[in-house]
Amino acid sequence: MADGGASELIMLITGLLTAGIVTSLLIASWGGLATSVDTAKTEAEANSKTQAALASDSMQISWNQTACNLTLHVQNTGSLELKTDNIGLVINGSAATVTQVQLLDNSTVWVKGEVAELNACPTGMTLTSGQEITITVIVQSEEYKGISGQYSFYEVIRIV
Numbered sequence: 001m002a003d004g005g006a007s008e009l010i011m012l013i014t015g016l017l018t019a020g021i022v023t024s025l026l027i028a029s030w031g032g033l034a035t036s037v038d039t040a041k042t043e044a045e046a047n048s049k050t051q052a053a054l055a056s057d058s059m060q061i062s063w064n065q066t067a068c069n070l071t072l073h074v075q076n077t078g079s080l081e082l083k084t085d086n087i088g089l090v091i092n093g094s095a096a097t098v099t100q101v102q103l104l105d106n107s108t109v110w111v112k113g114e115v116a117e118l119n120a121c122p123t124g125m126t127l128t129s130g131q132e133i134t135i136t137v138i139v140q141s142e143e144y145k146g147i148s149g150q151y152s153f154y155e156v157i158r159i160v
Contacts, residue, residue, distance in 0.1 A: 042145045050141040050149030051078035055115045056157075063129070063159040068121040070096070070159075072135070073104075075115045080141035080149055082110040088138030088152075089120050096122040131159045 055075040062071040070091070076082045084101045100119040107114050118137075127133065134156050141149040 039147070043147050043149075046080065046141060046144040046147045046149030047151065048149075049078050049080045049144065050082070050139065050151040051076075052082065052137065052139045052151055053077045053153060054137070054155045054157075058155050059158045060160045061157045063127050065127065068123065069099070070120045070122060070127075072118045072120065072137070072157075073115050074118055074137055074139070076110050076112050076139075078141065078149075078151065079112055080144055082116075083140050083142060083148075084110050084116060086140045087118060088136075089118070090136040090138075091120070091122040091125065092133050094122065094125065096120045127159050129160055132156055133159065 052074050055073040056071075063069070072089075074087075084103065087098050087101060089096045089098050098118055098120050100117075102117045103110055104115045104117060110116055134154060136152055136154040138150065138152040141151075
């Protein structure tokens with residue numbers, strides 16, 4: 001009877017130690033999962049507050065073949081400030097280089113309602129007056145709770 005009690009006590013202590021280790025692992029895993037969910041939530045929130053739209057007349061986009069200069073006007077329609085140095089542009093499926101960004105109204109930050117003039121060079125393309133092309137514009141916001149939001153839109157435009 002004394003042997004049975006000691007072995008049962010050893011099994012109880014072993015079971016309690018095992019349960020404690022498993023509980024610690026579960027709590028650590030839950031903490032990591034909670035952090036991941038919080039980061040994803042912040043990222044979704046930043047993305048929802050980052051928006052832009054074409055402010056130019058989509059049927060009359062200025063194009064200068066000699067200078068390789070396509071001029072677009074893009075308005076910040078979201079609630080977060082947008083970065084002017086990190087704009088992506090895709091023209092007819094090919095990446096184009098944004099050569100210059102100038103905020104209109106002599107503003108220094110691209111806030112909601114502000115329009116930026118983008119000059120781009122779609123290298124390797126010959127565009128003609130009256131041609132319709134597809135553009136995709138990608139913008140990025142300044143950091144919001146440590147995360148930059150991203151937004152893209154596409155338009156069919158006509159070259160003049």
